[in-house]
Amino acid sequence: MSDQSLHQTVRVDLGDRSYDIVIGPGVLGETGARLADLVPGARCAIVTDENVAALHLDMLHDSLSAAGLEATPIILPPGEATKDFGHLQQTVEALLDARLERGDLVIALGGGVIGDLTGFAAAVTRRGTGFVQVPTSLLAQVDSSVGGKTGINAPQGKNLVGAFYQPRIVIADTAILDTLPEREFRAGYAEVAKYGLINDASFFSWLEDNLDAITTGGPARTQAIATSCRAKAAIVARDEREAGERALLNLGHTFGHALEGITGYRSDVLVHGEGVAIGMVLAYAFSARMNLCSPDDVKRVTAHLETAGLPTDLTPVRAHIPDADALMDFIAQDKKVSRGALTFILTHGIGEAFVARDVPPSEVRTFLQQMLES
Amino acid sequence: MSDQSLHQTVRVDLGDRSYDIVIGPGVLGETGARLADLVPGARCAIVTDENVAALHLDMLHDSLSAAGLEATPIILPPGEATKDFGHLQQTVEALLDARLERGDLVIALGGGVIGDLTGFAAAVTRRGTGFVQVPTSLLAQVDSSVGGKTGINAPQGKNLVGAFYQPRIVIADTAILDTLPEREFRAGYAEVAKYGLINDASFFSWLEDNLDAITTGGPARTQAIATSCRAKAAIVARDEREAGERALLNLGHTFGHALEGITGYRSDVLVHGEGVAIGMVLAYAFSARMNLCSPDDVKRVTAHLETAGLPTDLTPVRAHIPDADALMDFIAQDKKVSRGALTFILTHGIGEAFVARDVPPSEVRTFLQQMLES
Numbered sequence: 001m002s003d004q005s006l007h008q009t010v011r012v013d014l015g016d017r018s019y020d021i022v023i024g025p026g027v028l029g030e031t032g033a034r035l036a037d038l039v040p041g042a043r044c045a046i047v048t049d050e051n052v053a054a055l056h057l058d059m060l061h062d063s064l065s066a067a068g069l070e071a072t073p074i075i076l077p078p079g080e081a082t083k084d085f086g087h088l089q090q091t092v093e094a095l096l097d098a099r100l101e102r103g104d105l106v107i108a109l110g111g112g113v114i115g116d117l118t119g120f121a122a123a124v125t126r127r128g129t130g131f132v133q134v135p136t137s138l139l140a141q142v143d144s145s146v147g148g149k150t151g152i153n154a155p156q157g158k159n160l161v162g163a164f165y166q167p168r169i170v171i172a173d174t175a176i177l178d179t180l181p182e183r184e185f186r187a188g189y190a191e192v193a194k195y196g197l198i199n200d201a202s203f204f205s206w207l208e209d210n211l212d213a214i215t216t217g218g219p220a221r222t223q224a225i226a227t228s229c230r231a232k233a234a235i236v237a238r239d240e241r242e243a244g245e246r247a248l249l250n251l252g253h254t255f256g257h258a259l260e261g262i263t264g265y266r267s268d269v270l271v272h273g274e275g276v277a278i279g280m281v282l283a284y285a286f287s288a289r290m291n292l293c294s295p296d297d298v299k300r301v302t303a304h305l306e307t308a309g310l311p312t313d314l315t316p317v318r319a320h321i322p323d324a325d326a327l328m329d330f331i332a333q334d335k336k337v338s339r340g341a342l343t344f345i346l347t348h349g350i351g352e353a354f355v356a357r358d359v360p361p362s363e364v365r366t367f368l369q370q371m372l373e374s
Numbered sequence: 375m376s377d378q379s380l381h382q383t384v385r386v387d388l389g390d391r392s393y394d395i396v397i398g399p400g401v402l403g404e405t406g407a408r409l410a411d412l413v414p415g416a417r418c419a420i421v422t423d424e425n426v427a428a429l430h431l432d433m434l435h436d437s438l439s440a441a442g443l444e445a446t447p448i449i450l451p452p453g454e455a456t457k458d459f460g461h462l463q464q465t466v467e468a469l470l471d472a473r474l475e476r477g478d479l480v481i482a483l484g485g486g487v488i489g490d491l492t493g494f495a496a497a498v499t500r501r502g503t504g505f506v507q508v509p510t511s512l513l514a515q516v517d518s519s520v521g522g523k524t525g526i527n528a529p530q531g532k533n534l535v536g537a538f539y540q541p542r543i544v545i546a547d548t549a550i551l552d553t554l555p556e557r558e559f560r561a562g563y564a565e566v567a568k569y570g571l572i573n574d575a576s577f578f579s580w581l582e583d584n585l586d587a588i589t590t591g592g593p594a595r596t597q598a599i600a601t602s603c604r605a606k607a608a609i610v611a612r613d614e615r616e617a618g619e620r621a622l623l624n625l626g627h628t629f630g631h632a633l634e635g636i637t638g639y640r641s642d643v644l645v646h647g648e649g650v651a652i653g654m655v656l657a658y659a660f661s662a663r664m665n666l667c668s669p670d671d672v673k674r675v676t677a678h679l680e681t682a683g684l685p686t687d688l689t690p691v692r693a694h695i696p697d698a699d700a701l702m703d704f705i706a707q708d709k710k711v712s713r714g715a716l717t718f719i720l721t722h723g724i725g726e727a728f729v730a731r732d733v734p735p736s737e738v739r740t741f742l743q744q745m746l747e748s
Contacts, residue, residue: 085463096530124498127525127536128615151501156470162501163537241502 006219008226012146012233014240017166021146021229024222025175028059031134032067035105038168039130044071045098047091047118048109049078052136055179060109060134071107072098076114080265083117083152085161091121095129105130105168111137111184112144112272116162119150123165133170137180138188139273141172142195142228147236147249157333158257158265164241172229174222185215186309187273190252190280192224193305195231197280198248201351203227208304247355251345252280258330263320270317277310278317283353286367287346297349314371324369328361380593382600386520386607388614391540395520395603398596399549402433405508406441409479412542413504418445419472421465421492422483423452426510429553434483434508445481446472450488454639457491457526459535465495469503479504479542485511485558486518486646490536493524497539507544511554512562513647515546516569516602521610521623531707532631532639538615546603548596559589560683561647564626564654566598567679569605571654572622575725577601582678621729625719626653632704637694644691651684652691657727660741661720671723688745698743702735 007024022034035042044064048057053075064071074094076082095106106129108118115133122131135145151162177185192214196204213220232249239246256272256279263269270278284298302312314321321327331342342364346356381398396408409416418438422431427449438445448468450456469480480503482492489507496505509519525536551559566588570578587594606623613620630646630653637643658672676686688695695701705716716738720730 085459089459092535093528093530096528096534120498124494124525124535124537126534127523127538149501151498154467154470156467160470160500161466161498163498164501 006222008222010226010229010233012166013237014148014166017148019167019169021170021172021226021233023141023172023174023226023229025217026173027171028056028134028173028176029063031060031107031132031171032063032065032069034169034171035064035107035132036067036069039103039105042069042130043098043100043104044069044107045074045095045100045105046071046107046109047074047076047114047121049076049082049114051078052110052114056109056136056176060107074098076117078113080113080153080267083113083158085152087117088121088152091117092125095121095125100125100129102126102129105132107132107134109134109136111135111140115140115144116150116159117152119148119165119167120152120162123150123163128165131165131167133167135170135172136176138177138185138225139191140188141174141177141225142188143191143232145170145172146229146232147246148240157261172225174217174225177221178217182309184271184273187271187277189214189308190273190277190305190310192228193308194249194251194276194280195228197284197301197347197350198231198235198251198345198353199351200227200231201349203231204304204350211304211308244355247343248345248353251347251353252276252278252283254331254344255279255282258327259314259317261330261333262327263317269320270311274311274316277305277312278314281305281312282371283345284347285371286344286364287348289367290346290363293347293349293352297347300350313374318372321372324365324372327368328365331364332361380596382596384600384603384607386540387611388522388540391522393541393543395544395546395600395607397515397546397548397600397603399591400547401545402430402508402547402550403437405434405481405506405545406437406439406443408543408545409438409481409506410441410443413477413479416443416504417472417474417478418443418481419448419469419474419479420445420481420483421448421450421488421495423450423456423488425452426484426488430483430510430550434481448472450491452487454487454527454641457487457532459526461491462495462526465491466499469495469499474499474503476500476503479506481506481508483508483510485509485514489514489518490524490533491526493522493539493541494526494536497524497537502539505539505541507541509544509546510550512551512559512599513565514562515548515551515599516562517565517606519544519546520603520606521620522614531635546599548591548599551595552591556683558645558647561645561651563588563682564647564651564679564684566602567682568623568625568650568654569602571658571675571721571724572605572609572625572719572727573725574601574605575723577605578678578724585678585682618729621717622719622727625721625727626650626655626657628705628718629653629656632701633688633691635704635707636701637691643694644685648685648690651679651686652688655679655686656745657719658721659745660718660738661722663741664720664737667721667723667726671721674724687748692746695746698739698746701742701746702739705738706735 106122133145148166154160256275480496507519522540630649
């Protein structure tokens with residue numbers, strides 16, 4: 001059973017595509033009742049991976065059954081390699097075989113990979129079938145499940161194929177996170193810290209004071225996740241299709257993606273959240289170098305991410321980087337490139353990130369060279 | 375050179391996704407200038423099939439070059455089988471290889487297959503890249519290129535995977551239609567007649583009077599195409615995502631799709647427009663049987679479609695239909711099924727179609743049985 005007083009609901013305000021994110025320990029068990037309330041008699045499919053299925057599929061299935069909802073499970077292999085055209089096709093055809101109609105519900109039960117792939121499959125099945133997110137990783141709860149970006153990877157890069165597609169509801173069970181490997185929890189925490197760094201200095205201070213309680217679980221964890229979702233929801237509501245402000249959410253991501261790319265997306269070397277952690281430190285360090293923020297800010301960001309057990313310099317990846325030019329090639333490949341100019345998220349301090357267009361590539365190259373040599 | 379006085383422009387009014395359909399003889403040659411005006415310096419890709427490439431690719435490429443626009447051709451095999459996941463992936467990866475960014479332009483040069491596949495590829499590449507339609511068949515000019523439905527086929531049925539995605543502009547060169555095989559032109563004409571039958575009795579009368587001139591080309595053809603586009607645009611503007619009224623555009627299509635399905639989509643037996651022609655006659659005949667319209671309306675529709683060289687009864691497909699139940703299975707498979715009930719477009723007369731929900735399946739079955747026996 002779940003204690004309602006420990007729950008928080010964040011509303012994502014997108015006109016007729018608005019939806020709720022329900023956050024708290026034990027909310028997974030309420031999924032059936034909530035979905036039956038949303039679409040009475042909905043036919044459901046649960047898309048998940050083998051690892052998550054072993055841990056949580058039965059509980060979700062039971063919750064749906066108890067609410068009178070039929071659900072077909074679609075179980076995929078775990079890992080980033082699942083986010084490809086082959087598994088998209090497999091998922092879409094399984095949804096059609098399950099005879100889901102537009103008003104029915106496709107439920108993503110898993111982390112970012114499952115959420116991104118399933119959301120895209122729901123978006124294109126019958127040109128749009130109802131979609132529900134049940135994120136089971138910290139990263140997915142605070143990032144991938146908010147904002148409607150869905151998609152798969154292409155040989156040319158990550159997330160280059162996809163759709164903007166909003167879920168009908170997100171169920172984020174904070175107790176589930178206790179089943180996560182510690183490294184994955186820490187990696188997700190990088191995205192939590194990001195929301196403080198973007199535009200909420202007091203949240204960042206609160207995180208510095210409450211890191212232990214967030215890690216242990218309980219109300220502080222729910223609070224951290226709800227604040228992160230609320231921050232992302234506010235930005236997405238103002239700029240759903242990434243015409244401007246939404247780019248702020250990429251703080252640390254241009255560097256981070258390049259590091260993930262150059263190490264071949266090998267999760268033994270670097271996972272996404274770790275790339276973001278290093279990327280955020282690099283964004284602060286580059287901003288300090290350009291006299292945009294103080295070196296003290298760089299130290300404070302570095303110290304907090306280190307305390308959270310995250311990498312904060314190029315140590316884990318240095319062996320995979322031939323030189324600064326190779327990294328620059330990955331940066332130029334990133335899809336946030338606009339007509340050849342480099343766009344970065346830079347910062348004037350803690351909670352003062354901004355979109356910098358036309359950043360001189362030569363400055364970035366010199367900076368990276370120095371970081372590689374240091 | 376094109377004569378501007380013979381051109382018509384139809385505006386499709388969809389808020390910030392509004393666009394123009396430019397219709398007339400010779401407008402293909404203006405494409406470059408128009409696209410350069412829309413997105414100065416755009417990088418372009420032209421997706422087409424081998425047959426259309428042989429006829430029209432050079433002219434389009436020259437027009438773009440003359441306007442200073444680079445274009446990468448992507449040439450696919452002709453035919454309905456191209457609308458599958460494999461060719462979607464091939465097209466998307468070719469667009470990424472050509473380094474198209476979100477603001478660049480993916481041009482579909484071809485009929486419905488190329489338009490549907492290319493629009494879907496543009497919709498999902500970088501979660502949405504600029505899209506331009508240059509329809510080269512009558513069917514594509516009056517139907518597929520208006521309204522933003524894009525997609526591919528699945529083993530479970532046609533057009534079951536896709537997106538609603540609007541083009542930036544549509545260039546419909548009416549002179550190009552002279553290069554079409556006669557059967558394909560006639561099949562496209564079924565969709566022209568459909569707009570009269572849905573809600574414009576005076577257009578249907580005008581078509582009865584002007585069929586020869588439309589077939590020959592010239593202003594009557596441009597007028598017929600512009601009126602069709604305007605009719606569809608008006609309906610789409612009121613109901614972009616097919617929540618209600620847009621279903622009217624499916625007049626003749628539920629029966630037509632079932633006939634296409636049961637004959638295995640074999641174009642030697644039946645092409646889409648022919649299925650729609652038979653389907654419209656069936657929709658009128660079923661409506662008359664239900665005392666919704668007069669038997670005289672059925673005769674008038676049948677006579678006009680016959681004059682246009684289209685099939686109007688089950689003769690071409692009878693050998694492929696084991697019995698009425700087999701046809702009913704295909705009808706139930708159709709994606710316009712809503713929660714098990716049958717939705718049909720029926721009619722009170724010429725230009726008086728309406729959406730009938732909860733049509734009794736038993737009535738449809740008995741009707742089809744009689745049609746098969748007659």
